[in-house]
Amino acid sequence: DFAQLPPSGGAVLYQCQGTAKRRAMPMKLYAHPDNYKTHKALIAAQYAGLEVATPSAEVAAQSGKIPVLETEQGCIFSSTAIARYISRINRPAGLYGENILDGGMIDSWIEFCTHELEVPLCTWVFPVMGVFEDVPEATAVAKEDVKRAMTVLNNHLLHNTFMVGHQITLADITVCCALVDGFKLVLDEQFRKPFGNLMRWFTLCLAQPEFKSVLGEVTLCGSGGGKKGQAAKKEAAPKKEAAPKKEAAAKKEAAPKKEAAAKKEAAPKKEGKGKQDKAKAKPAQEEAPPAEEDPEKARKDKLKKVIKEGGKRGVEIEGAADMGGLQFFCTAVEFPDGDEEMLAESMKAMNAKVDEGAEERKGGSGHIGKMIFSAGAEQLAVVAYVPEEKQTTLSCEEWLKAVLDSQGGELVKAAKDICIGKVKTNADKGVFPLKIREPMILEANNFLRKKGLFPEDDSDDDEMVFGDDDFPS
Numbered sequence: 348d349f350a351q352l353p354p355s356g357g358a359v360l361y362q363c364q365g366t367a368k369r370r371a372m373p374m375k376l377y378a379h380p381d382n383y384k385t386h387k388a389l390i391a392a393q394y395a396g397l398e399v400a401t402p403s404a405e406v407a408a409q410s411g412k413i414p415v416l417e418t419e420q421g422c423i424f425s426s427t428a429i430a431r432y433i434s435r436i437n438r439p440a441g442l443y444g445e446n447i448l449d450g451g452m453i454d455s456w457i458e459f460c461t462h463e464l465e466v467p468l469c470t471w472v473f474p475v476m477g478v479f480e481d482v483p484e485a486t487a488v489a490k491e492d493v494k495r496a497m498t499v500l501n502n503h504l505l506h507n508t509f510m511v512g513h514q515i516t517l518a519d520i521t522v523c524c525a526l527v528d529g530f531k532l533v534l535d536e537q538f539r540k541p542f543g544n545l546m547r548w549f550t551l552c553l554a555q556p557e558f559k560s561v562l563g564e565v566t567l568c569g570s571g572g573g574k575k576g577q578a579a580k581k582e583a584a585p586k587k588e589a590a591p592k593k594e595a596a597a598k599k600e601a602a603p604k605k606e607a608a609a610k611k612e613a614a615p616k617k618e619g620k621g622k623q624d625k626a627k628a629k630p631a632q633e634e635a636p637p638a639e640e641d642p643e644k645a646r647k648d649k650l651k652k653v654i655k656e657g658g659k660r661g662v663e664i665e666g667a668a669d670m671g672g673l674q675f676f677c678t679a680v681e682f683p684d685g686d687e688e689m690l691a692e693s694m695k696a697m698n699a700k701v702d703e704g705a706e707e708r709k710g711g712s713g714h715i716g717k718m719i720f721s722a723g724a725e726q727l728a729v730v731a732y733v734p735e736e737k738q739t740t741l742s743c744e745e746w747l748k749a750v751l752d753s754q755g756g757e758l759v760k761a762a763k764d765i766c767i768g769k770v771k772t773n774a775d776k777g778v779f780p781l782k783i784r785e786p787m788i789l790e791a792n793n794f795l796r797k798k799g800l801f802p803e804d805d806s807d808d809d810e811m812v813f814g815d816d817d818f819p820s
Contacts, residue, residue, distance in 0.1 A: 374400070374418045375416070376388060376389070376416050377415045378401070383525060387430045387524040388416070390557055391433045391520055393557035393561065394557050397436060427461065427521075430521065431443075434517040443516065444512055444516055445512060449512055456518035460521050463495075463496045464496040464500075464525055465525050467488070468525065468529045471490060498542075501542045504544040504545055504547070504548045505544045508548070508551075508785070515552070519548075519552055523558065532568055534567075535568045535569060543681065546724075547723075547780070547781055551779050653682045653693050654696045657692065658699065659709065661697030661709065662708050664697065668712065675715065675716040676715055676716070677792055678717070678788075679722070681721070684721065684724075685721055685723020685724065685727060685728050690721045694730045694732050697717065697719075698710060698712060699713070713734060714734055716731075716737050718747065720787060723780060725771065726770060726772060726780060727769065727780035727784055729751065730766070731743050731768075732765050733746070740800065743763060743765065744758070744761045744762075747767075748768075750768075754783045754786070755770065756768050757769060770783060770787075
């Protein structure tokens with residue numbers, strides 16, 4: 348029942364039901380428990396199936412330089428070295444990839460995270476946490492550096508579900524942990540808006556039980572970002588010092604009783620009016636949220652982007668079809684964000700007739716059958732289209748249903764020309780939109796191959812283009 352794994356660092360490991368277990372006592376990690384660098388080592392240990400004890404913060408503080416990992420064979424210091432050591436112990440866990448190249452790429456992203464992301468992000472976040480004083484000039488530069496690093500990550504994750512390969516690795520753990528404090532404290536909704544791919548990946552990571560067991564529930568920063576941490580909240584408390592006013596009132600009572608009585612009677616009236624005014628003011632404030640017609644406006648603005656992207660993609664598909672003789676094409680689009688209604692609008696924009704008099708060419712692929720995919724946080728939306736002249740050779744509903752069935756999806760709307768479906772996110776079953784998108788595109792193409800409607804890639808001719816990566820959005 349037990350299989351001995353190759354030794355690592357002198358330790359003998361045993362594999363039992365997919366989880367590596369140490370025969371001897373657990374390792375001890377002396378580190379600050381709330382530090383993101385500690386979290387990455389603990390998450391790696393969860394994936395590796397290792398038991399790592401974490402002594403209290405007081406014990407860690409007394410142990411000198413931290414973080415330090417204590418093992419039977421010796422000690423390892425530096426958070427990155429500790430995380431790498433833990434990740435390499437259980438090789439089947441795959442935290443360091445499937446081969447040497449994967450390992451090199453993982454190291455590349457870890458180095459990128461350390462130098463390009465963590466340094467500016469800490470410069471921005473630490474003043475909010477109260478670790479050190481804010482230097483406005485440094486914070487301004489840090490914000491731009493963080494934006495630049497997040498743009499690199501967002502572009503990389505446009506066509507990749509994970510940082511390296513097809514599963515969680517130490518690269519994902521490292522980058523995710525580095526971002527958590529930033530997303531909680533300073534990276535507000537407005538700042539996060541351009542980074543849709545990065546946010547989908549971040550949500551995917553947080554949904555994993557190994558991440559949840561260490562990080563718990565992560566609440567993202569709302570609008571406005573964080574100010575100077577707890578100091579701002581504490582400064583609000585002194586406002587309660589209304590006591591001196593009472594003393595002042597006592598002094599006023601030394602005046603003639605009639606005047607005092609008059610003042611006392613007048614005061615409640617003023618207060619009463621003030622309370623009424625406040626009471627009137629509160630409903631006005633409460634009525635402000637209904638004035639949130641922003642969602643409608645935001646949806647209209649988003650629809651414009653969806654249609655623009657669809658029109659542009661239609662031209663690209665038309666060109667690919669003319670060049671490679673394609674009758675059908677499967678691809679992914681970005682802006683609908685998993686909204687099946689908007690994805691249908693994107694399909695219409697692809698199929699729109701070209702206005703030859705327009706400055707920019709749009710649409711033009713109505714004669715080509717298509718299946719398009721859009722991944723959002725809650726679901727993967729899929730829309731299939733079969734032009735009238737091809738409906739005798741391919742059923743649009745049958746094609747889409749076969750693709751949806753491969754991932755347990757549901758058919759939302761069926762027609763001869765356009766069918767709509769979706770696959771809901773299911774963390775318990777490991778169903779995530781970005782993760783299943785590429786396999787479903789392959790399933791769509793394989794269905795066409797079986798029908799003889801998709802050319803086999805068996806020639807040395809480089810002229811035919813089938814890949815979605817050739818058409819960046």
